[in-house]
Amino acid sequence: MIAFRNTIIAVVVISLFTFIALFGRLPALRKTPIGFSHRLLCIYVPNGFRRVDARYTGGRMSRSIARLTHYLFQEKNPLVLLLFLTLLTGSATLFLKAALPHLETKFILPIPIVLLAPYTFTYLCVTSTVDHITPANHAAAMRTYPYDHILFRPENVCRTCNLVKPARSKHCSLCGVCVARCDHHCAWVNNCVGRHNYRWFLQVLLSIGIVEIYGAYLCWHILSPHLHLGNSKYGWLEKQYWAELGNAFVFAMSIGGIGISGVGLLAVTTLPLPFALFGYHVYLIWAGMTTNESAKWADWRDDMTDGVAWIGKKTSGIKNDELASESEEEEEYIPWPRISDQVLVSTTDGKAPTGQEHLWEKATSLDMVENIYDLGFWRNFIAVLQGK
Ligand SMILES: [Zn+2]
Ligand SMILES: [Zn+2]
Incomplete structure (x- = not known):
């Protein structure tokens, strides 16, 4: 039971940190607790650590960490992508191994499609280079959007690519190229999200959300018969009622083990990530x-x-x-x-x-x-x- 409780705590903490890391920098959340937590984790805590390190080791640890964070965040690397694929593949394997014997055929049939979708769209997003502006496609890129003279002006030249920046493009220092209708560089897919692969990126978010919803639903479907509710002699305003409910929930979850309950819980707690990001992009499109x-x-x-x-x-x-x-x-x-x-x-x-x-x-x-x-x-x- 203690191992199970620790798993729950770990899952919640990981989800919270991922949420802060992904959304804390959004201008809309600058003045919210999410924005503050992001500054706390990314600015205040590292600054404090640097001061302590400078005093006791002459800044040696800071330099090693700086090299590592430079590689992680300033250079194109597949670590986040690998972490995501490992998490998805690992969770799916654990879940399927434990859950398949308990599932009827009608629940098993959609699994291949639901599970293959995030891999397919991630692949399309990762391998897309059509948005990378080269001397060969530069003229066409210049004819795509007019300059609005507010965000984009025709006199801006990319010093690295040595090309006039087309409207809505941006030079990505990680990819080392200017990207057409650049949305952002996405560590998740280790590529820039631009004009052509933006639709695949949205599908990545949506398909991950669907995998998680379906996984959580199957977990509920398997465990709900073990959730004995409704025979409590207490009213729902009484503390004992909620204690019984909590116990019933923990009992049902312990039956599922890591394969069903752990993965189901991971799905439920990380569900807001793809959907919040997807919702944000729907807002951007709007x-x-x-x-x-x-x-x-x-x-x-x-x-x-x-x-x-x-x-x-x-x-x-x-x-x-x-x-x-x-x-x-x-x-x-x-x-x-x-x-x-x-x-x-x-x-x-x-x-x-x-x-x-x-x-x-x-x-x-x-x-x-x-x-x-x-x-x-x-x-x-x-x-x-x-x-x-
Ligand atoms: Zn450039
Ligand atoms: Zn990029």
Whole structure:
């Protein structure tokens, strides 16, 4: 029973840490306990450790850990992918070995499809390199999206690739290339999630969620007959009722052992991860932006809060350095359903650009700014499915 309790604690702790590691950096969660826990784990605790280490070992341990974390987080490596595949394969093997003898055929039949899906979509995501921008496909990448002159401007050149950055692209230092419609570099699939493999990435999340739901359901199906509820002489407001319920639950779980109960519990506690991430990406599709762009919008929102962002119209005759450098080279026309005349600048002194004050208006909210990449939820969603 103690081993079982320790397994439960370990599963809960691992799930919590994974959740914080995955979501703590999201701009939307910056001011929540999740964001604080992320800063605590990634900034405050390491800083404290570095100070102690510098004092007692001259910083030797910090240097080894820095080398390791650099390899883990700053270099392309398959460790997270391997960990995920090991966890999935290990859990599935343990579960199937213990559960198959207890399951009717109708419950066994969907298992191959449900279980193969995450492997298939992960494979598609991992091996996809179509989004990597090379000199050969650069011209086509430049014709995909127009510049919005807010998040993406045509004068930005990637110094590593030595190519003009197409709108919505981003250079990934881990992959070493610029990535078309870059969403984010995903350690989970050891690749960048971009224009074409974004749909596979969403399917990875969804298929993992489905595996977990189905696994948890089968676990419940096998164990629920052992869960003797409803014959308690106590009312549900009494403490004894909940104690009995807890005991009945623990008894049923102990029958399942690690193979059924342990794996089922792991499935239930980690279920929020793929679904929360999937929900976040549905929100991004609704808002017409990538994870990379959501961070850029968050920066603009911060500038607006600080009162240093100014909005104007290109056709109103405004002149500023950014527009001047853009006009030096004629921008190629890209057919796109939405165009915008807006230009957004942030000034260091918080004042409107000198000499043209009357042409600029203080930008106080993102609602004032048009996102030309947002074509409405349905069209955004279809574009994602088509890899466009
Ligand atoms: Zn690049
Ligand atoms: Zn990458």
